[in-house]
Structure formats: C-alpha cells, structure tokens
Amino acid sequence: MATQYGIKFAVHLITNHFGNLVAKVCECLLRRGPLTFEQLSRFTELTKDQVKNSLLVLVQHNCVQAFILEQEGREGSKVNAQYLALFDNILHRLRFPKFLEIVSQDLDEECVELLEGLLRDGRLTLKQMVDRASQRKENAVALDVVQESLHKLLMLRYAERCPSPEPVISPPVDLDTKKRGAKSKIAEEPETIEYRVLEAAMPAEGIRFYLTASSELINNSDIYPGRGVGENVAREDSMLFRANFEEFVRRRRHKVLVENVRTAHDDGAAIVLGAVLDATRNAEKKVKMEKSVPLTLDAIFTEVQKTEIGLAMTMERVRSSLVLLGCTQRTFDAPYSIELNKIIESARDEEVESIVLKRYGTDAYRMFRLLSKTGRLLETDKIAESTFVEKRDTPKILYKLWKDDYLHMEKLVLTGARQLKFLLWKVNKPILWERVLDEMYHAALNLSLRLAYEQEKDGELLAVPKDKIVGQLQKRYKRLRNSWLLLESSLMKLDDTLMLFHDF
C-alpha cells in the first residue's frame, strides 16, 4: 500500500485526467486494497454502470489490473474477479513527457508519435495505431510503416504486449503482515499481492516484446492457456500493445546512476558505468538491481571503446574507474559487478541532507551527516566533538531533529557510585526515507494544486490577444507565465526525486 499523501496525489492525478467518478473508484481500491466488483459498488455507493465504466477506463489506462484468486475445491470464476489499483502506473502518468523525451533521443518522429498514442490512449491494437496515424497525417498510412515503428519500439522494449486481463493466482500462504507493520516499504521487496498479480499477468518472455508470435508459440497452450489454435490466431489479430513503463523507469535509473557517478568522481567512471549498464540492460531481471550484471574486464573495455570519449581510454584507466566505483582489484578473468544500490543510497542521503541544511542550519547538517554515515548510535558529547559544535548547544539541536522524526533517540542509564544518564542518537534510514517520501508526495500535490489555482486566477489573460497585453496587463501576464514555469519545472524536478525514493 502507498503512503497517505502518495494516495492523495495519485487520486489527484486520476481526477485531473478522468474525472471524479473514476477517481472515487480508484481511491477506494488504493485505500482498501484489491476488491471485487460487488465490494466496490458497496463501498463507493456508485451505480453498477458507473463502477463498470470507471473500471474500464482504469484498466484501459493500465491503472488497474484484474485478477482471480483461486479458491480451494473449485476453479476461480469471473464472479471472484478482484481489481487491484496500480499505484506506480498512476504516478507514471505525470512522467509521460519524460518518457517521450527518452524515445526521441533514440528513435525517429514516427516512433515518438506512436508512443504518444499509446500513452494517451492506454493501449491500442495495430489497426487502431494505423487509424490514428492516418488521422494525424490526413492521409492513409500503410500498415507496414506503423508496424515498422512498433517493431522499433518493441526491440528497444519501450512498448510491450498488454498483460493477461484476468490471471489466476493462488491464495497467499502466510501473509503475516502484522509482523511487518513497523518495517519500511522502501527497504524490502516482499512478495506482495501486487507483485504476484503482475508476475502472473505478464506475457511470456518469448512474446512480450514481439509484434507477432510465431506459430509454434501460438500452438503452445502455455502462452494462452486453455484456448484452441483458432482462438489464439484471432487473439493475435486483436493483440493490444502498450508503453512499457518498466523500461522507461530503468532508463531513468541508469541516467541518474551515471550522472551521480560523474559528479562524485569523474567522466571516466561515468563512461565505464554507462557502458556496463548499456551492455547489460536486457539482462536485468528487475529495475531495482542491487548490483550490475557481472561482466569481465574485457567485455567492459569493449563496451567502453564503443563510445566516442571511451575510445581514448586505456585498459588501466578502465580498471581504475572500476576501483573508484567500489569494485576491488581482481584477476583478469573475474567478472566485475558494481554496487548500484550504494549510488542510489548516496543520492537519497544527499537529498535528505539538503532538507536538513535548509531547515535546521549548518550545525544540524553536520550532525545529521555524521549519524547518517556512521549508521549506529552515538552519544551526545561524541557528536559534539566530531562536529565541532559547543557541547552545551548540541543537545538542543539534536532534540529538534528528533522531535521532527529525523533522528531516533535512546536513553542509557549507568548505575554505579553515581547514576549517569546518556542520550544516544541514530539515523534510521528506511523509516526516515519513507517519511520524507510521504512529505514529497504532499509537496508534489501542493505544487499541482497551486498551479491549478494560479491558472484559475489569471486564466482569462490567455484569451486576451497578444497585442492587447500592454502596461499593467503585461506585468500580470509575465508574472503568470513565470509562476507557471516555476511551478511546472519544480514539479518535474521533484518528480525525479519521487522516482529516486520510490522507483529506483
């Protein structure tokens, strides 16, 4: 389940895109978890038609996935179908311009337009893509032209076949969610119901990124279980495709990893990491890889040489960059694996430290960084000594950070000739990051609401012809434009940080 303000922000995005009714159904699923159609109707107090239409929209746009929970003794039926809200996919709706930018760097304009259609309409058949392209060009567009663009998107995994509409999953063996209650959602990836449903729904690896499944695969009942060949061929014709969010998130993650390494070290290390990630992209089993897929030094060197600047790098320089990236010296043949999680952790630390500096000042910043780096409990005086803050001032600063949940505190009492009391402090990263993430969702919602308010307030200015915007009106217009730009760019920048804490 997402955080409190995560849900509010997601509902806000759905309201903006699809209206209040759809948002009400979506909110109900986000707050209560997977529900059947009956339960949804009851909880939302909407009519069956309203719930049905809302679900259709949400499924079309990949914000909800249906599934069937197998029941003991009998096969699952449509009656038992449940609906699961996909929080991540809802948040991705904010990022469509970023995804389009990624494609525009790698592929031609036709591919970008095709992806734009997939993002706008959620999912399309090949025929729908052709119709759409013809409408745009005001001329009939040939099927093979659209097929070629879709094929390019599939090859780079920017597009994929849509998942199974109602996969069947077995009931969870032992959830034991109460025990995990206090733990953070960021730090661990348990097999949640969402994970199991998405895994079950995903098309088989052999056809997920293919335009047409081979006849062998169509005949294979594992691909479309319980269906005959004829039905499978018909299904192929009406096969739906959609944007593959996973790949876009992976690309953004790789970009952030490389840029962070460039800032922390140098261009050489950035080139080596970039080469490793490019070469192993398709071998990554998931987005949140803790370490890069192992490669030998030879393979890494070959990849580096493919880049323009990497051409000038020697083997020794590549090896030294790998050491900078935290890989220990090895023999020639042993593969290298870079700790990607450490780079992500470092980027998250910087973001939180930046907030502490701005909110609480330099002394607090130093103390927070000390505790963050140490990762264990430290006593008040020890913190004062290491950060060069007056011992008598230190407790006040630590207390302020503790009151706002940036620090964890424990009391230690030693009894002897005299009773001595010590206060020990620590940064608990998983819990803190989750709290910071919720605050960021809150801030993103605020930015979005303020933007809407500014647009409402002075929106009539946009209707005024440009030549009539003079004097005081011009001043207002300039302020309006600058406000919009500032709010929009701040939201996009904050969204990068949301991805850093939630998706990477």
Place this chain on the structure above:
Amino acid sequence: MQGSSLKRKRPDNVPSSVSLTDAERVLYNVIQGKRDLGIWSKEMKEETNLPDNVVRKALASLQVKKLIKEVVNCQNKAKKHYIASEFKPSKEITGGDWYSEGNLDKDFIEIVKDVFLKIIFIQKVATVDGILEWVKKNHAFHVELTSHQIEEILQALVLDDQIIEMESTGFGEFASVPAGRVCYRCKNKRGPKGEPKIGAMASIPCGVCPRISSCTPDGIISPRTCVYYQKWLDF
C-alpha cells in the same frame, strides 16, 4: 560522605610541610577522589554537609596552597569546578583539544580548516601524513597539531561536504598515494560559484515549511492560501 566530617576518610598526597584544617582536608579528599573529573562546588557542599562559608574559606585556602585549581566546565561555565592540582582536567570538563577557557575555539578551527582545504585543492589529493608534514615544514600554526587532531579537522571537512574521504586507486590523480591508502580530495561542486547542489525538495517552500504537517488541500493552511508560496512566486 556519611559520618563526622572531621574524620579523615582516606590518605592524601599532601606534603607534611603543608598543614590543613579539618575542613580543608575533608574537601581536599573529596576533590582528589574525583581525579581528572573534578567536582562542582555545590556537589561538594552536598557530599560533605559543611556550611557554605566554611567551604568557601577552605577552597580559597587550598587554592593559595596550590593543592587545587579552578577549571572552567565547558558544559556550564557558571558552575565553579575544582580539581586537584596534580591532575589534568579531562575532556568531559574542558571539552577537549579544541576548547579554550570552556569555549570552542571556533576562529582557530576555521583557520585550520581553511588551510587544509587550500592544501588539498593545490595537491588535488592529500593524506593525513602529507598534511602533517606540510604543517610541520611550514610552521603553519602557533601550536603543533598531532595526526589525530589533523584527522579530526579533515573529518569535519568531510561532514561539511567540502572534501571526500576515499581509498587511493594508485592511478591518475591518485598516483602519488599508494593504492588502498586513505586520502582526501575536494568535492566536485555543482554551481558556477562552487556552491553545493540544492535538492529538489529543499528548493521549494514545502521542503522547508515548518507547518507542513498542518497543511491540507482545503484547510486553513493550504497551497492556495500559503504565504510562503506567495512570496516565492512574487519574484
């Protein structure tokens, strides 16, 4: 201390030539017993049950006889703290190497930090030993700094995010330092004037807002009514 304050509780190091009154001896024993931690005058009165004026007179006399000394307690400069002369006051009382008269010598610390930053900037990569050698050779400061003290300042610069501590690769700019040895280099800054990067959250009003927990979309404090947003957008 229980019982008669006139009884001697433990042997002391008072030379036989120095004579002490009973009160002085009792107080001296208490102070000496605290070794390098010393004791606050009020705590002494509580332990010995001696009247105020007796304690005051005895302490003054012990100081004249050079048996005890008054030290400044960095935790609270207003408290009169006493220690036996033969002890050096502990770090808990003085604050440590970087304290002077109970205050952190911030000016001196900033000077040392500045000098070290310049050394690291010029040398590109520096070690504790390298800086120690430079400091000794150039008589950079009026006091001699130990390796430990140099390391403390370098760690403070790491916490300031001015330098990075890392292990030498032995290659390129690290060639002067053996591979694996701990060394320091300047942090790459983002801004044109070398200022550190400000995070996305810290760049917006919500990121530093003291009232965010009270802020709601339609509440009294909301993004629509927010004065911080108003100021931020009225640039």
